[in-house]
Amino acid sequence: MLLDLNGIEKRFGGxxxxxxxxxxxxxxxxxxxxxxNGAGKSTLMKIVAGMERRDAGxxxxxxxxxxxxxxxxxxxxxxxxxxxxxxxxxxxxxxENIFLGREERLPxxxxxxxxxxxxxxxxxxxxxxxxxxxxxxxxxSPAGKQLVGICRAIQHGSSLLIFDEPTSSLSGAETDxxxxxxxTLRARGMGVIYITHRLEELRVIGDRVxxxxxxxxxxxxxxxxxxxxxxxxxxxxxxxxxxxQRQPVTPGAELLRVEGISRGGAFRGVSFSLRxxxxxxxxxxxxxxxxxxxxxxxGVDPLDAGEVFVAGRPVRLQSPREAVAxxxxxxxxxxxxxxxxxxxxxxxxxxxxNLRQICRLGFIDGRAQGRVTADxxxxxxxxxxxxxxxxxRLSGGNQQKVVIAKWLFRRxxxxxxxxxxxxxxxxxxxxxxxxxxxxxxxxxxxLMVSSEMQELLQVADRILVMRRGSISGELPGSTTQEEIxxxxxxEREPAA
Amino acid sequence: MMQRLLPFLSLIVLFVALAIASPHFLTETNLSSVVRxxxxxxxxxxxxxxxIIAGGIDxxxxxxxxxxxxxxxxxxxxxxxxPVGILVGVLTGFFWGxxxxxxxxxxxxxxxxxxxxxxxxxRGLTLIITGGLPVxxxxxxxxxxxxxxxxxxxxxxxxxxxxxxxxxxxxxHTRLGRYAFAIGSNPDAAVYAGVPVRxxxxxxxALGGLLTGLAGMIEASRLMTGQPSAGNGYxxxxxxxxxxxxxxxxxxxxxxxxxxxxxxxxxxxxxxxDLLGISPYxxxxxxxxxxxxxxxxxxxxxxxxxxxx
Numbered sequence: 001m002l003l004d005l006n007g008i009e010k011r012f013g014g015x016x017x018x019x020x021x022x023x024x025x026x027x028x029x030x031x032x033x034x035x036x037n038g039a040g041k042s043t044l045m046k047i048v049a050g051m052e053r054r055d056a057g058x059x060x061x062x063x064x065x066x067x068x069x070x071x072x073x074x075x076x077x078x079x080x081x082x083x084x085x086x087x088x089x090x091x092x093x094x095x096e097n098i099f100l101g102r103e104e105r106l107p108x109x110x111x112x113x114x115x116x117x118x119x120x121x122x123x124x125x126x127x128x129x130x131x132x133x134x135x136x137x138x139x140x141s142p143a144g145k146q147l148v149g150i151c152r153a154i155q156h157g158s159s160l161l162i163f164d165e166p167t168s169s170l171s172g173a174e175t176d177x178x179x180x181x182x183x184t185l186r187a188r189g190m191g192v193i194y195i196t197h198r199l200e201e202l203r204v205i206g207d208r209v210x211x212x213x214x215x216x217x218x219x220x221x222x223x224x225x226x227x228x229x230x231x232x233x234x235x236x237x238x239x240x241x242x243x244x245q246r247q248p249v250t251p252g253a254e255l256l257r258v259e260g261i262s263r264g265g266a267f268r269g270v271s272f273s274l275r276x277x278x279x280x281x282x283x284x285x286x287x288x289x290x291x292x293x294x295x296x297x298x299g300v301d302p303l304d305a306g307e308v309f310v311a312g313r314p315v316r317l318q319s320p321r322e323a324v325a326x327x328x329x330x331x332x333x334x335x336x337x338x339x340x341x342x343x344x345x346x347x348x349x350x351x352x353x354n355l356r357q358i359c360r361l362g363f364i365d366g367r368a369q370g371r372v373t374a375d376x377x378x379x380x381x382x383x384x385x386x387x388x389x390x391x392x393r394l395s396g397g398n399q400q401k402v403v404i405a406k407w408l409f410r411r412x413x414x415x416x417x418x419x420x421x422x423x424x425x426x427x428x429x430x431x432x433x434x435x436x437x438x439x440x441x442x443x444x445x446x447l448m449v450s451s452e453m454q455e456l457l458q459v460a461d462r463i464l465v466m467r468r469g470s471i472s473g474e475l476p477g478s479t480t481q482e483e484i485x486x487x488x489x490x491e492r493e494p495a496a
Numbered sequence: 497m498m499q500r501l502l503p504f505l506s507l508i509v510l511f512v513a514l515a516i517a518s519p520h521f522l523t524e525t526n527l528s529s530v531v532r533x534x535x536x537x538x539x540x541x542x543x544x545x546x547x548i549i550a551g552g553i554d555x556x557x558x559x560x561x562x563x564x565x566x567x568x569x570x571x572x573x574x575x576x577x578x579p580v581g582i583l584v585g586v587l588t589g590f591f592w593g594x595x596x597x598x599x600x601x602x603x604x605x606x607x608x609x610x611x612x613x614x615x616x617x618x619r620g621l622t623l624i625i626t627g628g629l630p631v632x633x634x635x636x637x638x639x640x641x642x643x644x645x646x647x648x649x650x651x652x653x654x655x656x657x658x659x660x661x662x663x664x665x666x667x668x669h670t671r672l673g674r675y676a677f678a679i680g681s682n683p684d685a686a687v688y689a690g691v692p693v694r695x696x697x698x699x700x701x702a703l704g705g706l707l708t709g710l711a712g713m714i715e716a717s718r719l720m721t722g723q724p725s726a727g728n729g730y731x732x733x734x735x736x737x738x739x740x741x742x743x744x745x746x747x748x749x750x751x752x753x754x755x756x757x758x759x760x761x762x763x764x765x766x767x768x769x770d771l772l773g774i775s776p777y778x779x780x781x782x783x784x785x786x787x788x789x790x791x792x793x794x795x796x797x798x799x800x801x802x803x804x805x
Contacts (some may be wrong), residue, residue: 298688300687300688319687320687320688320689320690321687321690321691321692323690324689324690325690330688332688337682337684337685338682338684338685338687338688339685339688340682340685341677341678341681341682341685341686341748342681342682343681343748343749344677344678344681344748348674348677348678351674352674352678352685352686352689352691353689353690353691355671355674355675356671359671362670362671363665363669363670364668364669364670364671364674366669406689410690
């Protein structure tokens with residue numbers, strides 16, 4: 001056995017990312033690693049590749065105990081990872097990237113550029129890669145960049161190659177190219193670990209499969225013995241502990257409607273509507289275009305086509321400012337980057353989108369600001385020492401509540417929640433759900449993007465599913481995770 | 497809290513130490529000369545405080561100061577009343593500040609580069625306008641701005657106090673100030689909250705320019721000349737004052753009181769060195785060391801703050 005992982009554990013602060021990771025990879029096989037977002041696949045691979053250290057468990061590499069402290073150590077031992085967004089130096093040439101850190105050297109610290117280019121060209125030729133050894137990496141397509149990453153792994157003499165969702169940003173032809181290369185590597189006796197979310201890819205490329213759920217390996221075995229349905233069952237699990245279940249209300253007037261909106265390669269022809277009192281889920285895999293859709297509706301990125309209606313009136317939202325003025329709020333996926341000014345007090349953050357409201361004669365009324373802040377801290381049960389505390393000092397859940405408070409104070413009517421529970425512990429999650437419910441009951445329309453299907457089932461009245469930039473279907477709130485997964489991951493409707 | 501008071505305590509310690517070390521320090525003549533000498537940098541650094549809080553920087557203020565003094569002086573040479581001449585200088589600063597803000601927000605070029613460019617442009621234009629010669633035929637009453645006294649204290653002290661209060665009010669009690677903090681702390685979050693980022697950023701640079709214009713007129717009044725070469729290196733002193741006073745070049749942090757303390761520390765160091773007969777060459781080195789020390793202490797404080805969180 002090339003690689004053998006046993007009972008790997010890893011926690012980040014209070015969050016357990018892995019509780020029982022097991023994986024065995026043979027030389028000359030393509031081993032699929034499957035699981036929902038957050039199941040622990042990436043963490044497990046980072047441990048293998050020396051980017052994270054395990055807290056407990058055993059790792060055998062070529063039969064010997066191993067613990068890599070840095071990616072360089074893992075690389076020296078023969079393990080290489082090809083990232084979704086390959087870690088390359090974009091301004092350097094293909095050859096320079098392939099040899100980065102392992103340059104062919106001449107005396108006095110000179111670099112033998114010609115030899116590097118020759119060797120790179122020979123390798124590219126040998127594998128029939130569509131690359132130019134002297135071309136700059138920034139000009140390459142995503143697939144081309146991955147090829148450079150692969151070349152680098154081969155050049156370093158790796159015997160195990162890890163692909164983390166290699167095809168998520170690739171076109172059909174490019175995907176086929178990656179498959180061809182993976183097969184070549186397998187034929188040369190290398191071990192390949194392949195992480196994917198695309199169920200339709202499994203049979204094309206895989207030999208054996210390991211499935212992770214909630215940080216533990218739930219199944220490992222030959223792919224041929226498993227039906228796709230069975231794989232989905234392993235991935236989503238059977239035990240659905242429902243601690244929160246929203247009671248839907250009768251929807252009111254339509255507050256937001258988008259018709260056939262498209263943007264570049266991100267999403268196309270997306271249409272849906274949100275009504276007052278509704279919480280609509282938006283499901284899909286990472287890279288399906290959900291975040292991009294929200295950003296475009298909020299005016300961050302321009303639309304190429306399609307129309308947006310707010311409360312029945314057509315609008316052209318060119319900037320977040322215009323979207324905010326139209327009553328739309330985006331609780332973004334990355335609240336630390338786009339939602340909060342972490343170093344500023346909670347009070348500043350809550351009032352930021354509606355300062356006019358607490359201004360008198362052009363001056364900020366400090367007492368009004370204090371009142372508003374205290375009011376929201378109380379209503380949203382934000383656990384903070386005072387409104388003067390820096391937002392960055394709060395826990396994830398309380399930070400999220402500050403973002404929501406900002407939009408409540410702005411009196412937004414349409415809320416776009418993008419992964420609202422990311423990085424939040426279970427108790428705070430339910431509080432966020434309750435807040436969303438309160439918003440809807442108060443007459444707002446809520447769109448909730450989530451990669452956690454269980455959450456969508458608990459909160460959403462109906463669920464839209466996106467796949468590769470388009471809406472692939474709409475399901476009632478009473479649907480199942482299997483149904484969502486099918487629409488999110490399968491290219492075609494399977495014959496029932 | 498103790499660490500926040502550190503710059504203030506250093507200022508007091510420095511003050512007391514100088515009072516003990518030199519019998520000439522605590523005299524009316526010396527103190528009023530400190531006030532007059534530091535007024536120009538003080539007022540410039542108030543504007544720089546706004547700009548740095550908003551996450552920007554303005555390297556062109558030294559050159560701007562010279563052009564403001566020169567244009568204001570030329571206006572007075574041509575016979576306009578003194579207050580109008582001063583206004584010409586102030587508006588020149590406002591204009592160039594707006595240009596800096598406009599270029600930084602519309603071209604998407606880092607403000608460091610934009611203002612490095614305008615530094616050269618403004619200095620060059622000033623030299624062309626004057627032919628490199630100072631503007632000297634200024635009306636005698638103009639001297640009051642820099643050298644006069646009102647109610648027993650130097651007039652410039654009143655100007656500094658009024659500017660400081662106004663800047664403080666803008667920063668802490670108006671939308672512009674609040675947005676400056678928001679933009680400097682996290683520009684993306686400000687955009688997502690619907691804050692008019694470009695307008696407010698430009699306004700901050702314009703205000704910085706306006707204050708620089710006023711500083712330029714004070715400088716011209718003290719020398720009774722509009723020097724085309726005035727203000728060389730002042731931008732670095734203004735930035736240093738902000739940074740010693742707790743401002744962060746990453747934006748989102750800083751205060752008027754901190755900046756004033758920073759400017760006074762530098763002023764006292766320089767005055768004290770003069771009184772104690774320390775060479776002006778060594779003075780520069782001392783002030784350089786103080787800048788590094790102040791920022792290091794501030795960084796340590798912030799790091800400890802984060803560790804507690």
